[in-house]
Amino acid sequence: MSDLWNGFVDYLTSTGFQAITWKMAIMWVVVGVLFYLGVGKGFEPLLLVPIAFGALLANLPTQGVLTAEMKPDGVYETAMFKMDGEVEHYTPPELSVAPDGTVTQTAPATGTVKVRRIEGGLYDFISQGIKLEIFPPIIFLGVGALTDFGPLIAMPRTLLLGAAAQLGLFLTFMAASMSKLFTAKQAASIGIIGGADGPTSIFVANKLAPELLGAIAVAAYTYMSLVPLIQPPIMRLLTTHKERRIRMKSLRKVSKLEKLVFSIVVMIVCILLVPAAAPLIAMLMLGNFLRECGVTERLVKSSQNEIINVVTIFLGTSVGITMAADSFLTKQTLGIIALGVVAFAFSTAGGVLVAKIMNLVTPKNPVNPLIGSAGVSAVPMAARVSQVEGQRYDPQNHLLMHAMGPNVAGVIGTAVAAGYFISTLGGG
Amino acid sequence: MTLAPSLLGTLPEYPSFLETIIYQLNGLIIVFVVLGSLWLLMELIGVWFKRRDAKLKESKLAAQEAKAAAAAPVPSTTLVPSARPLVTGAIAPEIIAVVTVAVHMVLDGRRHRVVSVSPAAYSGHAMPHSSAWAVEGRREIFMSHRKR
Numbered sequence: 001m002s003d004l005w006n007g008f009v010d011y012l013t014s015t016g017f018q019a020i021t022w023k024m025a026i027m028w029v030v031v032g033v034l035f036y037l038g039v040g041k042g043f044e045p046l047l048l049v050p051i052a053f054g055a056l057l058a059n060l061p062t063q064g065v066l067t068a069e070m071k072p073d074g075v076y077e078t079a080m081f082k083m084d085g086e087v088e089h090y091t092p093p094e095l096s097v098a099p100d101g102t103v104t105q106t107a108p109a110t111g112t113v114k115v116r117r118i119e120g121g122l123y124d125f126i127s128q129g130i131k132l133e134i135f136p137p138i139i140f141l142g143v144g145a146l147t148d149f150g151p152l153i154a155m156p157r158t159l160l161l162g163a164a165a166q167l168g169l170f171l172t173f174m175a176a177s178m179s180k181l182f183t184a185k186q187a188a189s190i191g192i193i194g195g196a197d198g199p200t201s202i203f204v205a206n207k208l209a210p211e212l213l214g215a216i217a218v219a220a221y222t223y224m225s226l227v228p229l230i231q232p233p234i235m236r237l238l239t240t241h242k243e244r245r246i247r248m249k250s251l252r253k254v255s256k257l258e259k260l261v262f263s264i265v266v267m268i269v270c271i272l273l274v275p276a277a278a279p280l281i282a283m284l285m286l287g288n289f290l291r292e293c294g295v296t297e298r299l300v301k302s303s304q305n306e307i308i309n310v311v312t313i314f315l316g317t318s319v320g321i322t323m324a325a326d327s328f329l330t331k332q333t334l335g336i337i338a339l340g341v342v343a344f345a346f347s348t349a350g351g352v353l354v355a356k357i358m359n360l361v362t363p364k365n366p367v368n369p370l371i372g373s374a375g376v377s378a379v380p381m382a383a384r385v386s387q388v389e390g391q392r393y394d395p396q397n398h399l400l401m402h403a404m405g406p407n408v409a410g411v412i413g414t415a416v417a418a419g420y421f422i423s424t425l426g427g428g
Numbered sequence: 429m430t431l432a433p434s435l436l437g438t439l440p441e442y443p444s445f446l447e448t449i450i451y452q453l454n455g456l457i458i459v460f461v462v463l464g465s466l467w468l469l470m471e472l473i474g475v476w477f478k479r480r481d482a483k484l485k486e487s488k489l490a491a492q493e494a495k496a497a498a499a500a501p502v503p504s505t506t507l508v509p510s511a512r513p514l515v516t517g518a519i520a521p522e523i524i525a526v527v528t529v530a531v532h533m534v535l536d537g538r539r540h541r542v543v544s545v546s547p548a549a550y551s552g553h554a555m556p557h558s559s560a561w562a563v564e565g566r567r568e569i570f571m572s573h574r575k576r
Contacts, residue, residue: 156470163463170452177448183441258477273462416462420455
């Protein structure tokens with residue numbers, strides 16, 4: 001009888017129940033909230049659902065899914081795999097000793113590593129797409145293939161609204177940095193949330209503060225989904241009734257050649273001025289060039305559908321799987337959630353205010369300041385918010401196409417700001 | 429281009445207030461310079477494209493006029509009596525005249541004949557006035573095609 005009992009106890013100790021902690025239980029509640037937002041409310045479901053699912057996996061006692069380790073400095077490292085192998089044909093380095101005793105290396109060590117076996121969990125490999133910065137640029141390829149830059153080309157001055165909406169990034173950087181809760185690199189990664197651009201947030205966080213990746217991605221996508229709630233009060237606060245009713249001139253038609261020239265010019269200028277933004281901008285413009293050239297229909301369809309969809313699943317779950325309780329339930333996460341709203345609010349305000357300034361400079365050809373808020377790059381949700389707000393005050397005023405200009409300019413602006421952060425803070 | 433080049437890459441882990449201000453001003457200036465340069469470039473390129481499009485349009489018109497002049501006298505728009513009634517609904521004759529003239533103008537001298545005029549049919553969800561955006565979208569699609 002005691003053997004039977006001992007066997008049962010042995011079995012119980014081999015199950016995952018004993019590995020469950022109270023922190024995991026709290027994370028299940030967080031996962032429940034994310035599922036509710038994604039599935040119940042339909043807020044950014046394409047990303048929030050995979051993120052929530054990944055987070056659930058991260059907070060279950062899984063085996064063969066992910067290797068993670070909390071380092072002594074508090075950094076939670078994930079996606080590591082072991083390689084077993086041996087070094088062949090090893091030649092030691094050549095050293096020369098100077099008369100004064102100084103040793104210098106004249107030739108490096110050489111050899112070949114023969115890998116026999118690679119060991120790791122499923123997401124140790126899939127998450128390499130984030131670690132090696134492959135997923136965000138591929139998402140940008142799809143975004144480029146889905147984006148019509150026509151409204152921006154027809155009204156290039158809206159590029160300034162896209163630039164102005166980066167105000168929130170830098171103000172949030174300052175707020176985060178001044179709080180002393182975050183280092184400069186972490187502050188920059190948090191600031192990028194204000195750009196309302198998920199892939200860019202992930203790209204920067206992975207470069208500068210990988211330990212905050214989960215919290216930053218969740219904040220970015222959650223706030224992106226809440227754009228229709230966050231932006232309107234700020235837009236109303238900063239504009240007059242008369243300004244909200246401004247009707248803008250119709251946009252001119254843009255030719256195919258002009259769109260092709262645009263994608264090449266933007267890519268070259270951005271890469272020359274901010275080389276660190278190259279992976280994002282290059283892929284964005286590659287996708288757009290494929291779309292506009294008209295002879296690569298199959299590639300465009302793949303970029304717009306299969307490629308971006310597959311990568312979105314892996315990106316979302318890879319981000320979610322970094323949200324283990326030990327790394328997520330910290331003061332820093334609360335700080336990121338709070339600062340994310342600040343970033344969004346100031347980015348919205350920046351776009352609206354610069355639109356008002358533009359109207360002072362060119363009163364004969366005014367822009368409706370409501371389109372300024374679309375400078376945050378949540379495409380096309382921010383543009384839709386401008387449209388809805390505009391129609392609230394003038395039902396015959398269609399701002400959607402005008403708002404798409406600053407909206408896509410915001411994508412470029414956020415990528416440039418990301419490049420600035422990465423190049424100056426040494427993330428490369 | 430930047431306010432304090434020496435600051436680039438040397439921002440301490442916990443920068444001071446002044447360092448943060450300079451750093452963020454630097455960043456904002458760079459973003460504005462990059463997007464501002466793109467604005468200027470695109471304006472310049474746009475001017476060139478607008479002129480080119482205008483020239484193309486002019487030469488196309490001229491070619492069409494020459495072709496029309498060279499061709500045999502174009503018969504005026506004819507309302508051909510046919511087995512089918514020309515008007516399938518109760519449309520005023522003035523409207524028929526306007527539609528006929530519009531067809532004549534769009535086809536720009538090419539041979540044509542108006543066989544029938546009928547009110548646009550809307551089905552199900554696409555009722556007129558139910559969605560101004562649907563109508564606008566349809567108009568844009570029509571405008572994107574070359575007129576024949």
